[in-house]
Amino acid sequence: MKYDFKGIEAKWQQRWDDEKSFKTLDDYSMPKYYALVEFPYPSGAGLHVGHPRSYTALDIVARKRRMQGYNVLYPMGWDAFGLPTENFAIKNHIHPEIVTERNVARFKSQLKMIGLSFDWDREVNTTDPGYFKWTQWIFQQLFKKGLAYKSTMPVNWCTSCKCVLANEEVVNGVCERCGSEVVRKEKSQWMLAITKYAQRLIDDLELVDYVDRVKTQQKNWIGRSTGAEVEFATTEGDTLKIYTTRPDTLFGATYMVMSPEHPYIEQWKDKLANYNAVVEYREAAARKSDFERTEMAKDKTGVQLDGVRAINPVTGNEIPIFVSDYVLMGYGTGAIMAVPGHDTRDWEFAKKFGCPIIEVVKGGNVEEEAFTDCETGVMVNSGFLDGKTVEEAKVAIVEWLKETGKGEPKVNFKLRDWVFSRQRYWGEPIPLVYCEKCGWVPIPEEELPLRLPEVESYEPTDNGESPLAKCEDWIQTTCPHCGAPARRETDTMPQWAGSSWYFLRYMDPHNDKALASKEALEYWGMVDWYNGGMEHTTLHLLYSRFWHKFLYDIGVVPNPEPYAMRTSHGMILGGNGEKMSKSRGNVVNPDDIINTYGADTMRLYEMFIGDFEKAAPWKQDSIKGCSRFLERICAMRDNVAPGTEYSQKNEVEIHKTIKKVSQDIENLKFNTAIAALMSLLNTFADNGVNEAEYLTFLALLDPFAPHLAEELAESLGVTGTMVRYPWPQYDEAKTVEANVNMAVQVNGKLRGVVSLPLGCDDETAKAAALEEEKVKAAVAGMNIVKIIVVKNKIINIVVKP
RNA sequence: GCGGGUAUGGUGAAAUUGGCAGACACGCAGGAUUUAGGUUCCUGUGCUUCGGCGUGUGGGUUCAAGUCCCACUACCCGUACCA
Numbered sequence: 064m065k066y067d068f069k070g071i072e073a074k075w076q077q078r079w080d081d082e083k084s085f086k087t088l089d090d091y092s093m094p095k096y097y098a099l100v101e102f103p104y105p106s107g108a109g110l111h112v113g114h115p116r117s118y119t120a121l122d123i124v125a126r127k128r129r130m131q132g133y134n135v136l137y138p139m140g141w142d143a144f145g146l147p148t149e150n151f152a153i154k155n156h157i158h159p160e161i162v163t164e165r166n167v168a169r170f171k172s173q174l175k176m177i178g179l180s181f182d183w184d185r186e187v188n189t190t191d192p193g194y195f196k197w198t199q200w201i202f203q204q205l206f207k208k209g210l211a212y213k214s215t216m217p218v219n220w221c222t223s224c225k226c227v228l229a230n231e232e233v234v235n236g237v238c239e240r241c242g243s244e245v246v247r248k249e250k251s252q253w254m255l256a257i258t259k260y261a262q263r264l265i266d267d268l269e270l271v272d273y274v275d276r277v278k279t280q281q282k283n284w285i286g287r288s289t290g291a292e293v294e295f296a297t298t299e300g301d302t303l304k305i306y307t308t309r310p311d312t313l314f315g316a317t318y319m320v321m322s323p324e325h326p327y328i329e330q331w332k333d334k335l336a337n338y339n340a341v342v343e344y345r346e347a348a349a350r351k352s353d354f355e356r357t358e359m360a361k362d363k364t365g366v367q368l369d370g371v372r373a374i375n376p377v378t379g380n381e382i383p384i385f386v387s388d389y390v391l392m393g394y395g396t397g398a399i400m401a402v403p404g405h406d407t408r409d410w411e412f413a414k415k416f417g418c419p420i421i422e423v424v425k426g427g428n429v430e431e432e433a434f435t436d437c438e439t440g441v442m443v444n445s446g447f448l449d450g451k452t453v454e455e456a457k458v459a460i461v462e463w464l465k466e467t468g469k470g471e472p473k474v475n476f477k478l479r480d481w482v483f484s485r486q487r488y489w490g491e492p493i494p495l496v497y498c499e500k501c502g503w504v505p506i507p508e509e510e511l512p513l514r515l516p517e518v519e520s521y522e523p524t525d526n527g528e529s530p531l532a533k534c535e536d537w538i539q540t541t542c543p544h545c546g547a548p549a550r551r552e553t554d555t556m557p558q559w560a561g562s563s564w565y566f567l568r569y570m571d572p573h574n575d576k577a578l579a580s581k582e583a584l585e586y587w588g589m590v591d592w593y594n595g596g597m598e599h600t601t602l603h604l605l606y607s608r609f610w611h612k613f614l615y616d617i618g619v620v621p622n623p624e625p626y627a628m629r630t631s632h633g634m635i636l637g638g639n640g641e642k643m644s645k646s647r648g649n650v651v652n653p654d655d656i657i658n659t660y661g662a663d664t665m666r667l668y669e670m671f672i673g674d675f676e677k678a679a680p681w682k683q684d685s686i687k688g689c690s691r692f693l694e695r696i697c698a699m700r701d702n703v704a705p706g707t708e709y710s711q712k713n714e715v716e717i718h719k720t721i722k723k724v725s726q727d728i729e730n731l732k733f734n735t736a737i738a739a740l741m742s743l744l745n746t747f748a749d750n751g752v753n754e755a756e757y758l759t760f761l762a763l764l765d766p767f768a769p770h771l772a773e774e775l776a777e778s779l780g781v782t783g784t785m786v787r788y789p790w791p792q793y794d795e796a797k798t799v800e801a802n803v804n805m806a807v808q809v810n811g812k813l814r815g816v817v818s819l820p821l822g823c824d825d826e827t828a829k830a831a832a833l834e835e836e837k838v839k840a841a842v843a844g845m846n847i848v849k850i851i852v853v854k855n856k857i858i859n860i861v862v863k864p
Numbered sequence: 865g866c867g868g869g870u871a872u873g874g875u876g877a878a879a880u881u882g883g884c885a886g887a888c889a890c891g892c893a894g895g896a897u898u899u900a901g902g903u904u905c906c907u908g909u910g911c912u913u914c915g916g917c918g919u920g921u922g923g924g925u926u927c928a929a930g931u932c933c934c935a936c937u938a939c940c941c942g943u944a945c946c947a
Contacts, residue, residue: 276868283867286946307947320947363945394946401947407865408945477946597941634941671889673877677870678940685876688889691904698904735878738888745888806884811928813884851927857883861927 064778066697068661072770075784076178084786085137085180091586093134098125099566099626101595101603102140102187104558105166106147110173111643112651112669112681113635117594119666120632120675120733122179124592126766127728129180130790136587137180138569140187141167145558149489153521159489163190173653178662178770180786185572189561190489194568196512197578198560199494201610203505204617206495210256213503216482220248220527227486227527247349250527253484253493253554257609261285261476263623264608273629274676277600284601286477291461293400293470295319295373298381299334303327303373306395306475309405309437310464311456313377314445315423316400319384320365320412323348324392336369341386348388363389363412375400376469377446377460387412395475404429424453481606483557488521488530490555498542498549507543515555529553562603563610566590566625578619585621593626600631630731633678635669640680651681663768664690670733670767692741693771696764699744699752700775706753713756715800716746721793724763733767740764754779759791807832808859809841817858825852832858 079085098121103114118139125137143163152159167188174181187194205211218227223243227250238245257264265285268278290308297303303319321327323345332338344366365387372381389408390399403413403420410433413420420429425443427434434440442448447463448456464470484493494506494513506513516537521530531537531553542549564578570587571579595603604626611625636642637649644650656665667689673679709717720743727736740763747756758779765772765785773785781788799821805828807815815835819828829850832838838860845862852858 279868280942283943288946290947305947309947389945389947391946399947406947408947411945475946601942671876679876682876682890685890688876692889694904734876735888738878741888804884808884808928811926816884849927851883853883853928857928859883859927 064697064700064775066694066771068663068693068770071774072176072178072662075770075773076175078773079178079180079784079786082784083184084784085135085182086184087136087138087182088134090134091582094132095136095586095591096125096128096133097136097566097587097589097591098128099138099569099590099593101599102142102562102565103170104142104145104147105163105170107151107162107166108645108650109166109169110653111635112653112656112665113643115177115179115653115665116635116669116675117596117632118174118179119177119669120731121592121594122666123670123728123733123766125180126769126786127725127790129786130762130765130788132787132789136185136569137182138185138187138572139174139179139181139183140185140565140569141170141189142558142562142565143167143188143190144490144556144561146487146489149487149521152489159521160190163188176657176662177653177666180769185569187565187568187572189491189565192512192514193573193575195491195561197568198491198556198564199511199513200508200578201564201614202491202556202560203494203508203511205255205613206503206505208613208617210259210613211483212254212256213251214254214480215249216252216254217247218250218252218482219245221245227523248527252482253552255481255483255609257481257606258476258478260609260612261287261478262474263612264478264605267608267612267624271624271627271629273626274631276597277604277629277631280600281605284478284605288475288477290473290475291464291470292396292473293376293464295376295400297374297384298372299331301330303384303398304396305398305400306473307400309402309457310460310470311442311445311448311453312402312405312423313375313400313460314448315402315404315421316375316382317403317413317419317421318382318401319373320387320390320399320401320409321368321384322390322392322397323386323388325386325397327398328386331368331371334370337366341366341368344386351388363387363408363415365389365412365416367416376467377463383418385412385416393479394477403433405433405435407433407435409433423448481559481609483560484552484554485557486523486527486529487555488515488518490557491560492531493552493554493556495552496540496542496549497552498545498547500547501542501544501549503552504542504544504549513551529555531555559603559606563607564614566593566607567611567614567620584619588620589622589625589627592628592630594630594632596634597631600629604629631676633674633676635672636678636680638681638683643681651683656686660686660690661693661770663693663771667692667737667767671737673734675731675733689737692744693768695744695748696760696771696775699747699757700778702752703757703779704751704753706755709756709759710750710753712750713746713752714797716743717756717759718793718797721759721763721791722795722798725790725793728766737767740767761785762788762791803855805832805855806857807835807838808857809838810862811859812841814838814841821855825854828852828858832860 100117100121125135128135148159148162152162220227221238221243223241265282265287288308290306291310292304292306294302294304328341335341365385368384371384373384375382401409403409403418404422405424421444422429423443423445424434424440426436426440437453440453442451442456448459461472492513492515494511495503496506498504516534518530518534523530524532538551540549540551567579571583574580607625612623614620615623639649641647668686671689720739723739724736743760761772761776776785801821802818803821804816804818806813807817815837817831817835819831842862845864848861848863850860
């Protein structure tokens with residue numbers, strides 16, 4: 064049979080569509096399996112070959128689970144709010160909604176050509192009012208529980224575009240789009256109190272099965288550290304509170320540093336002889352762009368306060384206080400005690416400003432560099448701490464701090480609260496109004512979804528307000544609480560909002576009473592397997608875990624964690640090993656591959672390309688191997704002999720392959736699963752093949768190359784589709800040959816191979832090894848010291864002259 | 865800086881607990897089929913001075929190391945003064 068992939072693929076895609084073969088069943092008595100891939104942002108460029116890597120991998124898992132009798136939820140949708148669409152709309156004067164619709168249509172038709180087994184009846188779109196109604200609803204719940212609040216925050220401001228940028232849009236300190244300088248500007252923003260969940264977001268990683276590197280990245284991002292808060296009295300009679308992870312080095316604190324934004328600068332205004340110089344420094348720091356701040360990072364700057372000094376609580380010494388921008392207002396208390404002997408940054412600063420450096424932990428040379436090791440050192444010059452190890456000293460000093468009331472143990476996190484507002488058009492409107500009397504008030508639930516108003520221009524305003532700020536008609540409303548005139552919030556939500564809960568909507572996508580029904584949430588939660596890119600292992604994963612925990616706390620979802628398992632795929636690179644991008648000109652379009660070789664070949668190649676978790680360069684030549692493999696399967700169809708049992712010749716190889724393919728799919732080893740299928744085909748080519756054997760092969764092939772598997776199975780009389788065809792079973796006893804080849808080594812070097820019965824005893828193996836001609840030659844004239852036998856694997860003869 | 869990862873033929877890559885390094889492919893070479901190119905099929909293919917040598921480098925443990933230990937180097941990803 065000739066391999067007509069175009070005909071075959073069109074035929075089966077049509078049939079799956081007509082029969083709704085992948086429809087998720089509403090039968091909650093069946094065992095369930097929820098496989099999830101990250102839904103894409105439907106960009107104008109269309110799909111590239113990187114997208115299908117993840118989709119195909121979990122399609123294989125989903126298809127296998129259906130064949131194993133599970134009720135499978137494998138859905139797809141669109142994360143469609145976002146900047147590129149808005150920018151395209153601005154440039155071409157088209158409504159973003161129309162742009163989105165177009166892009167989604169393009170993406171969908173491309174995905175359909177790949178033969179992915181999504182249940183399209185459950186498609187979701189974050190820009191659909193029926194969807195974002197619930198995004199807004201969740202935000203209102205957060206607000207009601209006090210987890211959404213307004214706060215003045217420094218934001219990134221592009222001096223040329225005159226608008227606020229997200230952190231991701233600032234590349235090397237300049238605007239991603241226009242290349243102009245980006246500076247900091249204070250703006251009032253909506254914030255979400257994710258830091259309240261910081262500890263639980265770390266602890267509950269114990270409950271889930273994520274690859275280690277993902278767990279590590281989450282923990283690092285949250286950045287928990289333990290230490291102490293210590294109060295330093297000042298010469299002006301007040302106290303300056305600091306946070307440190309090294310309270311053990313308190314005796315070595317020879318000066319203090321405050322952030323330029325520290326409120327004490329204003330408080331001490333009248334006491335500072337050099338107040339003007341301090342303010343000047345603060346203003347210079349504020350003017351610095353991100354780029355300059357990073358550039359200047361190596362060179363420490365600062366100003367010493369003239370008029371206020373601090374007192375080291377343990378030595379009683381008076382020490383100077385500096386202001387420097389290497390201390391950040393946003394972490395700890397915005398002030399530090401500086402221990403130049405044992406902190407690299409303090410050491411650099413001390414060297415530049417001539418502050419004394421005292422060694423309090425022995426082990427290095429503090430004149431040469433800061434000694435930061437906590438493991439080996441012993442305390443010196445530290446009064447009652449002398450002679451203790453760092454760990455012992457930490458315990459002792461914290462005791463002392465507690466007793467004297469000068470400090471207490473403290474845990475800090477790097478994680479900051481989530482800046483949640485964007486001054487943009489194409490996002491979910493924040494469903495709150497501001498009333499002079501009542502403050503911020505949520506709009507009534509029955510008024511959700513709050514839709515975007517029609518505007519003439521989507522461009523941000525000159526003063527950094529959202530484009531919605533120009534819609535006076537829309538803004539003016541009444542307070543739901545007291546009925547007085549009120550104004551709507553004009554900021555919109557960030558793109559992360561819609562993607563923080565989309566997996567819940569798939570469970571019950573058309574529900575208009577709740578984000579999903581209780582029954583659906585209980586049956587489908589948690590997601591059994593979630594695969595996505597490493598680039599989302601910090602923000603998206605953390606945000607969605609946070610929202611899910613909140614929904615758990617208010618009784619909406621039944622589990623504390625959303626995803627039972629998380630894996631990550633590597634990126635598909637261009638043929639030159641570089642990241643695929645339009646500017647590098649190395650983008651490969653899946654449409655071209657499908658036209659030339661067919662979807663099954665593309666699916667196969669995407670999985671065969673290499674280790675699923677690692678980046679892999681796209682090699683156009685290598686695709687042929689996969690294409691040939693499918694052609695050979697097709698050609699073999701004409702030579703399939705009748706037969707309902709496995710032949711003796713093929714039996715072991717078949718059981719082995721079933722085992723390997725079954726396990727490899729579970730372990731993300733799609734590449735070796737395909738290699739095993741190729742080997743089995745080679746075995747068939749040598750030994751001949753009958754119908755029973757060929758059908759098993761097709762069942763194993765089905766998740767990888769479903770169109771061809773269907774076509775060939777049909778030709779063998781299989782009625783219906785392969786979607787629920789039973790997954791082949793293997794018999795462990797039949798996965799091994801009666802005889803094994805054991806390698807014979809002499810002094811660790813391979814000298815021969817002997818064929819022996821499986822599990823034969825060591826003495827027989829030794830005797831057989833010594834009979835082998837090449838072994839005899841290698842052993843001749845030597846004394847045999849010992850012989851090591853590893854059952855069924857190797858015999859090593861150790862000899863000496 | 866810090867955190868994570870990677871390093872194996874001409875290429876993409878395989879290799880349970882340490883146990884025959886290079887599975888499976890690509891490419892290449894030779895042959896067969898073909899009017900020819902292409903396709904398909906068969907054979908070979910780590911290097912080698914045929915003793916051996918080979919998994920980034922240098923040490924170590926072991927009967928045995930790609931795999932374990934110590935010390936390096938290079939590249940990739942993330943992050944940016946987090947006290």
